[in-house]
Amino acid sequence: MTDTSTDDEREQVSVPSxxxxxxxxxxxxxQTADQTQIHEFYDNLxxxxxTTTRCTECDAIHFPPRIVCPECTGDALEYVDxxxxxxxxxxxxxxxxxxxxxxxxxVPYVVGVVDLGPVQLSGRIDxxxxxxxxxxxxxxxxxxxxxxxxxxxRVFYRFEPQ
Ligand SMILES: [Zn+2]
Numbered sequence: 001m002t003d004t005s006t007d008d009e010r011e012q013v014s015v016p017s018x019x020x021x022x023x024x025x026x027x028x029x030x031q032t033a034d035q036t037q038i039h040e041f042y043d044n045l046x047x048x049x050x051t052t053t054r055c056t057e058c059d060a061i062h063f064p065p066r067i068v069c070p071e072c073t074g075d076a077l078e079y080v081d082x083x084x085x086x087x088x089x090x091x092x093x094x095x096x097x098x099x100x101x102x103x104x105x106x107v108p109y110v111v112g113v114v115d116l117g118p119v120q121l122s123g124r125i126d127x128x129x130x131x132x133x134x135x136x137x138x139x140x141x142x143x144x145x146x147x148x149x150x151x152x153x154r155v156f157y158r159f160e161p162q
Pocket of ligand 1: 032055057058059060069070071072074
């Protein structure tokens with residue numbers, strides 16, 4: 001039998017010490033004017049304003065913001081302010097299976113649908129455990145800065161109990 005256990009004869013393989021964060025696993029939208037036509041939403045959010053689009057033809061308000069009205073297909077849209085306070089319409093807990101882009105989160109965490117009046121939207125509910133919450137609870141907007149993997153200053157919205 002041939003001895004294949006000596007260091008001289010073994011081939012060495014290696015793995016990278018770091019893996020570049022894949023863009024496809026970046027959970028957050030690219031937000032600049034050359035990356036998205038709804039950059040104004042992110043510009044406003046960065047400035048502390050929560051906005052969405054309203055169609056000046058048919059008055060429909062949409063969330064997320066649009067570049068064409070889904071009601072009348074017009075493209076005369078303007079940005080309007082949304083309330084920062086709303087009510088928890090539904091919620092659930094995320095307990096596992098997080099993609100790489102969400103590795104900063106600790107499970108379990110809560111996601112919910114928030115009723116702001118003009119629109120309902122989903123988002124993470126920070127600073128609350130599932131067992132602490134009830135449908136109808138008042139929640140407020142919370143704006144967070146996104147760190148990496150692009151060089152752009154990015155923001156996103158969440159909610160937190162009042
Ligand atoms: Zn419209």
